[in-house]
Amino acid sequence: MLEINNLRMEYRSEHVSHLAVDDISLSVRPGEFFTLLGPSGCGKTTTLRSVAGLETPTGGAISINGEPVFSHDRALNVPTQKRDISMVFQSYAIWPHMSVFGNVAFPLQAAGMPSRQVRSKVDDVLSLVGLADYADRSATQLSGGQQQRVAVARAFVKEAAILLLDEPLSNLDAKLREQMRREMRHLQKRVGTTSIYVTHDQDEALSLSDRIAVIDGGNLIELGTPTELYLKPKSTFTASFIGQADLIECQVVGKAADGAKVRTPFGELIAGVHPHLAGSATHVLVRPECVELIDAATHDTNTFDGTITSVMFSGKSVEYHVRLANDFEITVQTPPIVLREAGASVRMHIPPERCVLLAGERRTGIEPRQTAVAA
Amino acid sequence: MKATAGSGFAARWAPTVLLGGILFYLVAVPLIVLLVSSVKPTGLPLDQGWTLSNYARTYSDPKFYELVWTTFRFAVGASLLALSIGVLMAWLVERTDLPAKGLVRVMVILPMATPPLLLAIGWIMLLSPRTGFINDVLVGTLGLEGAPFDIFSLSGMIFVEALSLVPSTFLILSPAFRNMDPNLEEAAVTSGAGFWLMLRRIVLPLLLPAILAAGAFLMIVGFVVFDIPGIIGMPVGIFVLASHIVYLAHDAAGGMSQYGLISAIAVFFLAILFLLAWTYQRATRQAGRFVTVTGKNFRPRPFQLKGWRWPAFGIVVVYFMLATVAPIGILTWASLMPFYASPSWEMLQNVTLANHEAFFSNRRAVQAAQNSVIIAVVASTLVALLSVLISWTVVRSKAAGKKFIDILSFMPIAIPGVMIGVALIYVYLVFSWTGIYGSVWIIVIAYLTTYISFGSRATHGVMTQLHPDLEDAARTSGAGWLRSMWRVIVPLTLPAILAVWIWVLAHCMRELSSALLLQGNNNRTVPVLLYNYWSGGQPNRAAAVGVWLVVAMLVVVSLWQFLVSRSRVGGAKG
Ligand SMILES: Nc1ncnc2c1ncn2[C@@H]1O[C@H](COP(=O)(O)OP(=O)(O)O)[C@@H](O)[C@H]1O
Ligand SMILES: [Mg+2]
Numbered sequence: 001m002l003e004i005n006n007l008r009m010e011y012r013s014e015h016v017s018h019l020a021v022d023d024i025s026l027s028v029r030p031g032e033f034f035t036l037l038g039p040s041g042c043g044k045t046t047t048l049r050s051v052a053g054l055e056t057p058t059g060g061a062i063s064i065n066g067e068p069v070f071s072h073d074r075a076l077n078v079p080t081q082k083r084d085i086s087m088v089f090q091s092y093a094i095w096p097h098m099s100v101f102g103n104v105a106f107p108l109q110a111a112g113m114p115s116r117q118v119r120s121k122v123d124d125v126l127s128l129v130g131l132a133d134y135a136d137r138s139a140t141q142l143s144g145g146q147q148q149r150v151a152v153a154r155a156f157v158k159e160a161a162i163l164l165l166d167e168p169l170s171n172l173d174a175k176l177r178e179q180m181r182r183e184m185r186h187l188q189k190r191v192g193t194t195s196i197y198v199t200h201d202q203d204e205a206l207s208l209s210d211r212i213a214v215i216d217g218g219n220l221i222e223l224g225t226p227t228e229l230y231l232k233p234k235s236t237f238t239a240s241f242i243g244q245a246d247l248i249e250c251q252v253v254g255k256a257a258d259g260a261k262v263r264t265p266f267g268e269l270i271a272g273v274h275p276h277l278a279g280s281a282t283h284v285l286v287r288p289e290c291v292e293l294i295d296a297a298t299h300d301t302n303t304f305d306g307t308i309t310s311v312m313f314s315g316k317s318v319e320y321h322v323r324l325a326n327d328f329e330i331t332v333q334t335p336p337i338v339l340r341e342a343g344a345s346v347r348m349h350i351p352p353e354r355c356v357l358l359a360g361e362r363r364t365g366i367e368p369r370q371t372a373v374a375a
Numbered sequence: 376m377k378a379t380a381g382s383g384f385a386a387r388w389a390p391t392v393l394l395g396g397i398l399f400y401l402v403a404v405p406l407i408v409l410l411v412s413s414v415k416p417t418g419l420p421l422d423q424g425w426t427l428s429n430y431a432r433t434y435s436d437p438k439f440y441e442l443v444w445t446t447f448r449f450a451v452g453a454s455l456l457a458l459s460i461g462v463l464m465a466w467l468v469e470r471t472d473l474p475a476k477g478l479v480r481v482m483v484i485l486p487m488a489t490p491p492l493l494l495a496i497g498w499i500m501l502l503s504p505r506t507g508f509i510n511d512v513l514v515g516t517l518g519l520e521g522a523p524f525d526i527f528s529l530s531g532m533i534f535v536e537a538l539s540l541v542p543s544t545f546l547i548l549s550p551a552f553r554n555m556d557p558n559l560e561e562a563a564v565t566s567g568a569g570f571w572l573m574l575r576r577i578v579l580p581l582l583l584p585a586i587l588a589a590g591a592f593l594m595i596v597g598f599v600v601f602d603i604p605g606i607i608g609m610p611v612g613i614f615v616l617a618s619h620i621v622y623l624a625h626d627a628a629g630g631m632s633q634y635g636l637i638s639a640i641a642v643f644f645l646a647i648l649f650l651l652a653w654t655y656q657r658a659t660r661q662a663g664r665f666v667t668v669t670g671k672n673f674r675p676r677p678f679q680l681k682g683w684r685w686p687a688f689g690i691v692v693v694y695f696m697l698a699t700v701a702p703i704g705i706l707t708w709a710s711l712m713p714f715y716a717s718p719s720w721e722m723l724q725n726v727t728l729a730n731h732e733a734f735f736s737n738r739r740a741v742q743a744a745q746n747s748v749i750i751a752v753v754a755s756t757l758v759a760l761l762s763v764l765i766s767w768t769v770v771r772s773k774a775a776g777k778k779f780i781d782i783l784s785f786m787p788i789a790i791p792g793v794m795i796g797v798a799l800i801y802v803y804l805v806f807s808w809t810g811i812y813g814s815v816w817i818i819v820i821a822y823l824t825t826y827i828s829f830g831s832r833a834t835h836g837v838m839t840q841l842h843p844d845l846e847d848a849a850r851t852s853g854a855g856w857l858r859s860m861w862r863v864i865v866p867l868t869l870p871a872i873l874a875v876w877i878w879v880l881a882h883c884m885r886e887l888s889s890a891l892l893l894q895g896n897n898n899r900t901v902p903v904l905l906y907n908y909w910s911g912g913q914p915n916r917a918a919a920v921g922v923w924l925v926v927a928m929l930v931v932v933s934l935w936q937f938l939v940s941r942s943r944v945g946g947a948k949g
Binding site: 052095096 | 559562564567576581583676
């Protein structure tokens with residue numbers, strides 16, 4: 001459906017040049033909801049805009065539906081309006097001088113569709129996004145959420161092969177964002193358009209996507225389904241960028257039936273994911289919500305004793321910092337069923353199938369729990 | 376209003392009454408006097424009797440409609456030409472990959488330093504049918520029968536006026552071009568629209584309010600200007616509104632000033648002008664509504680001019696040559712000649728500094744320079760102060776009746792300088808005991824009225840962009856009104872306010888119309904002196920004065936642009 005090969009984008013101004021995309025290759029399947037996820041400034045928007053033809057990359061090739069639309073080597077660059085794409089912009093880019101109808105009708109008019117057909121089609125799409133009664137409103141009189149729907153309707157109406165979405169939910173407030181996220185997923189499933197979605201928000205990426213490409217510094221770091229990336233990440237970057245993570249330095253010391261036996265600062269542990277890394281493993285990933293606080297010793301391995309040093313209650317979960325052997329602290333998140341207090345002694349169990357071995361650079365001071373900030 | 380909030384009524388009305396009083400005196404009094412004078416037999420407002428004869432005489436005279444028609448054609452022609460060039464320049468600078476944009480900005484804005492009357496004189500020296508340098512050269516090289524161009528025509532006036540209006544047009548339009556969210560254009564392209572469809576359906580409609588606002592502004596200026604039509608048209612009998620008023624006030628048959636007639640004419644034009652001002656106001660507001668910058672993800676993608684980059688740059692250079700280099704060049708040449716002669720190698724040996732020496736040793740010239748500086752500094756300072764107070768009251772305060780202040784401060788945009796001049800003559804002839812008539816102060820008052828609308832519009836913009844929380848934060852930190860004004864509002868807006876101040880300063884230095892009407896023996900300004908030299912048949916002395924005026928203007932305009940570029944909250948417009 002969409003093929004990107006060795007995409008490279010170097011912004012050159014008078015004196016400085018800036019490498020926004022270094023080398024990205026990926027391929028998106030028909031009907032897929034594909035997400036580009038990465039921290040702000042990593043090159044997601046640039047990649048998306050290159051697909052749209054709004055930027056001219058300085059290297060690589062792009063093809064849509066099997067047809068090349070850009071090739072640096074062959075000096076091929078199909079102009080945006082001739083590409084089989086439509087796009088939702090982060091700022092919505094609703095034309096303020098047109099009504100809702102006018103905005104949504106524009107792509108059809110640009111394609112030269114007769115006006116009777118335009119009307120019925122626009123009406124269809126507007127009711128699809130729940131704006132049937134707003135057709136004659138001026139676009140400037142809409143709330144943020146409604147503007148967002150207009151932008152989506154305008155993109156859907158063109159029925160392009162690929163729908164490009166650049167952080168379409170980032171300008172909405174939290175509640176609305178979640179609602180729109182659900183609607184978006186629902187719509188996409190119903191219409192079945194191949195979608196490329198750009199976001200820096202891991203929750204959005206996980207809950208919407210069929211597959212996610214994790215990008216950092218203009219390079220593709222890892223590509224996989226949400227569960228793969230969350231539960232079995234292959235890189236320390238993915239591990240710490242998606243979700244909360246304790247990345248614990250470790251050394252593999254042997255084999256066990258259900259994984260590799262590793263030595264960590266707070267004792268020995270069996271890690272069940274990626275045991276084949278063996279000697280090259282540098283860290284073991286433990287997610288706070290994958291740690292169980294238990295009362296009796298129901299397991300033989302991966303069980304540790306510690307003391308709670310701090311408690312943070314956030315409603316749907318409670319987060320504890322637990323000090324283990326060698327003063328090593330680990331984060332544990334549990335549902336608020338049993339509440340514990342600071343100072344209490346606890347026993348924890350870390351299931352081996354949730355301990356992920358990773359091969360990263362061996363260095364101290366890796367930041368634990370690195371979460372995304374606003375783009 | 377921390378301490379005074381309790382006194383409710385008084386506090387709410389105090390700013391309105393205070394500013395309203397000042398504005399009423401500056402704006403409404405001259406207008407009322409003008410109206411009253413139109414129904415007085417002698418035209419002087421305090422004289423005996425009432426009459427409609429001024430109206431009868433004015434409106435039954437076919438010449439009057441000829442005047443209206445000429446003025447209209449002049450204003451429309453100059454506006455359209457200036458608008459076309461201005462739109463092109465704004466688009467090139469803000470939206471394309473034109474080379475050397477810094478230099479281009481300078482070349483478009485710098486012509487503001489040339490006072491329009493000098494532009495007119497320069498172009499007369501270049502294109503007069505008998506002695507114009509360009510005409511001479513063309514006749515000589517092409518072997519023509521007669522001069523190909525005649526500056527002493529309506530098209531000549533329109534051409535020169537348009538040249539002088541381009542910088543203002545550019546300054547009004549370029550923010551609109553700059554602030555248009557490029558995503559709006561990109562959304563059109565990703566919707567499948569080609570370049571022309573995007574231009575027609577998206578870009579032009581979005582810019583329309585800004586272009587309309589600029590157009591209304593240009594029309595207003597076209598209707599009120601005196602300098603260029605006065606210098607080029609008056610000698611050959613092509614009159615527009617302003618030059619006709621000056622003619623009636625100064626030179627009309629018998630030397631009697633025809634004040635009653637002036638007022639009757641003025642009323643008609645005021646009606647048109649207020650209509651234009653209203654259009655301008657509405658269009659400006661509309662333009663503001665369309666500004667859809669979200670800040671996020673804002674990346675202007677310049678239009679690729681490709682092979683047109685250098686030709687487009689060439690167009691800018693041509694404009695700069697026409698608006699500054701050629702006219703100032705010929706003026707400089709003339710200022711170095713003992714008598715008027717076109718540039719040639721033979722005349723080079725006659726170069727003399729006599730005109731310049733005369734300017735610096737002439738007592739009247741020195742006095743004019745002093746007057747100009749005093750008037751410009753005092754008037755621009757008062758305008759800046761008053762504008763800040765007006766804007767704060769209108770934009771920020773909860774003062775009662777602030778709408779009234781807003782309207783009063785905007786009205787002068789529609790009152791021609793010559794009308795203000797005439798009205799002030801009435802007022803201070805009546806109050807002659809004040810000694811204001813014939814002094815520099817009457818000109819200060821005239822400029823104050825003329826520029827308060829520009830000043831307050833510009834500071835409105837500054838105040839609107841200043842987030843109200845900043846002021847509230849000062850208040851909640853325990854600062855009173857005065858302290859929060861002084862420590863927060865003033866420092867944050869200072870560069871922008873200074874820019875307004877200098878803009879007014881520059882315009883006071885080059886303004887001719889009201890000063891010309893209000894001149895006495897002791898209050899002549901440099902432009903008036905220049906005008907007198909020129910119309911008295913001393914072009915070389917006029918040229919020498921002009922050269923020094925341009926030098927002074929260059930300094931002021933550069934300073935102004937420096938401040939504009941430094942001010943975070945946006946500079947003056949117009
Ligand atoms: N027009 C441009 N000129 C120079 N640098 C740019 C331009 N556009 C983007 N960049 C830089 O390229 C990098 C990637 O930008 P972008 O693709 O917008 O990141 P993201 O969308 O992932 O936040 C950033 O460092 C950004 O500053
Ligand atoms: Mg982005």
